[in-house]
Amino acid sequence: MSPLFELHQAQVNFGALKALKDINLSIEPGESVALVGSNGSGKSTLLRLLHGLLRVSAGTLRTDLRARQAMLFQRPYLMRASVLRNVALGLWLRGVPWARACVKAQEALVRVELADLAQRNARQLSGGQQQRLAMARAWAQSPDVLFLDEPTASLDPHAKREVEQLMADFSTGTGARPMTLIFASHNLGQVKRLARRVVYLEQGRVEADLPVKEFFDAQRLQAVSPAAHFFVQGELI
Numbered sequence: 001m002s003p004l005f006e007l008h009q010a011q012v013n014f015g016a017l018k019a020l021k022d023i024n025l026s027i028e029p030g031e032s033v034a035l036v037g038s039n040g041s042g043k044s045t046l047l048r049l050l051h052g053l054l055r056v057s058a059g060t061l062r063t064d065l066r067a068r069q070a071m072l073f074q075r076p077y078l079m080r081a082s083v084l085r086n087v088a089l090g091l092w093l094r095g096v097p098w099a100r101a102c103v104k105a106q107e108a109l110v111r112v113e114l115a116d117l118a119q120r121n122a123r124q125l126s127g128g129q130q131q132r133l134a135m136a137r138a139w140a141q142s143p144d145v146l147f148l149d150e151p152t153a154s155l156d157p158h159a160k161r162e163v164e165q166l167m168a169d170f171s172t173g174t175g176a177r178p179m180t181l182i183f184a185s186h187n188l189g190q191v192k193r194l195a196r197r198v199v200y201l202e203q204g205r206v207e208a209d210l211p212v213k214e215f216f217d218a219q220r221l222q223a224v225s226p227a228a229h230f231f232v233q234g235e236l237i
Contacts, residue, residue, distance in 0.1 A: 009059035034195035076134035128159025148183035
């Protein structure tokens with residue numbers, strides 16, 4: 001099976017700032033990959049590059065153009081419209097007839113347990129409900145790859161658990177086909193629960209790329225990247 005993404009010596013520059021430096025990375029279908037690192041390490045830039053919102057300044061990025069993609073941002077943008085219309089409009093813009101788009105949108109709201117709020121103004125939802133709405137909007141597009149940038153950073157513990165459960169369901173294909181998940185997170189507990197592979201970035205470079213069990217094995221991680229080891233220890237104290 002061909003990789004979904006292959007980066008070779010990829011760089012992203014913003015003027016004189018090198019946000020990503022010499023990235024070599026390959027991501028296969030069905031993976032659940034967590035991007036970790038301190039603020040400014042390049043996690044969000046890498047997500048945007050993979051999703052096609054940025055272009056490489058040097059090096060190469062090869063993408064499987066057959067794979068459908070969707071991305072969730074930390075603070076989703078919602079229109080001043082009903083919850084149902086926020087989902088249906090994205091489908092309609094892709095060419096789905098409006099009646100069918102509304103049916104599909106309702107199915108997506110059932111999927112994230114927001115069906116009873118379908119007619120409420122989306123901007124009146126709580127933070128956790130808004131993030132679940134954003135996930136419904138993404139799920140309705142039937143993506144093969146779902147990118148998430150700190151999806152639970154501003155949520156309370158209950159809302160975090162709800163969003164994490166949806167991420168886990170999407171990854172394993174519960175109720176639908178499985179998706180490839182690529183997400184940035186500062187929450188190492190969340191990374192342990194949801195990722196099967198962890199990529200640690202520092203100052204725009206990949207310093208460690210390990211299966212999740214090896215990443216949280218202190219001896220193994222220290223041998224691969226002392227910087228990543230200190231990062232994890234600092235987060236766990």
